[in-house]
Amino acid sequence: MTSQAGAMMESLHGLEDLRTAAPLLAAAVALYILIEQLSYHRKKGSLPGPPLVVPFLGSAVQMVLDPTRFWDLQAERASKSGDGLAADFLFGRFMVFIRDSELSHRVLANVRADAFHVVGHPFGKKLFGEHNLFYMFGEQHKDLRRRIAPNFTPRALSTYAIVQQRVILTHLRRWLDRSATDAGRAMPIRLPCRDMNLETSQTVFVGPYLTEEARERFDRDYNLFNVGLMTLPVDLPGFAFRRARQDMERLKSNLGE
Incomplete structure (x- = not known):
């Protein structure tokens, strides 16, 4: 009985402490909200x-x-x-x-370390990685730009245009065939456009080196990554943001194979 009474007394003291702390906590939250509103309006x-x-x-x-x-x-x-x-x-x-x-x-x-920063996403560093081109400055940024510059010369761009045209025409014919099969009924085009853009990018930058299985993995992971970009940044298992982080690692691994 003595131990039970002691436990009850401890519980009562805990409740009293909670009741005492609750107004202080509520006041702190209210103060934080007020400061946040004032800071927002000042800016x-x-x-x-x-x-x-x-x-x-x-x-x-x-x-x-x-x-x-x-x-x-x-x-x-x-x-x-x-x-x-x-x-x-x-x-x-x-x-x-x-x-x-x-x-x-x-x-x-004026994008530089002591001026404006390109963010890309409020939690972009978690998604794109700390060392993404987005977040580079100074000589590191210049060096990477210098190394990738040959990929964007007029000659290189003209080569890409030929590849892009071939892929785009293939998809346009596929859409026309589908439209004819459906008696010309309107169809949603968002996902077909996404598929076309994905294949265009894959073919231009990776060429014929992606297997069909790798392309399917890339398409699936890229779609999940885009979903994660547009959700609340809850970095916990089961949430789209966490899946997007994992998908980015798989995308890099897939392209690096």
Whole structure:
């Protein structure tokens, strides 16, 4: 009985500690949300954007549920601003959407360690890797660009164009045959276009060295990777973001074989 009474007393003390800590925790969360809102509005200034943002996530849910509508809304806000700019908040980070081409050029011309960084994705380093071309600066970036430059000379590009034309015409004929079989009924074209683009890229950059089995693995992993790009970045087993990270490793291994 004595041990049971002691356990009950400890439980009561634990509940009292929790009741004491709960208001402090709630106050800390409220303070964090307030600071986040104030920081967002200080950076936003007069730029068009949502008046209030969801803590940490911001507009991430809208972007995941309907990415096309989300980016159309950014472009619409930017076009109405007069400066070609709009503001938003994603995953705890302030974001500026640029619609003006001249301003975009100025930003991209100043990509360096002490100025602008190309992100590609809010959690891009986890997906693309720390040493991706996206995240290189200085001599390391210049050296890699110098080494891949021969792949993009006019002569090389003309060779790619011939290969691309052959693949694209094959797919167009396939679409026309399918349309004729279906009596000309409209058909969704998003996935056929994705398949065409994948085969075009594979044929141009890898040539005939990918087996049919390797192409199928590549197609499957690339699709899962794209799904992971457009989901919430939950890096836990069973979530699309974790699968995208694993798919990237398989893609690199597949192309390196």
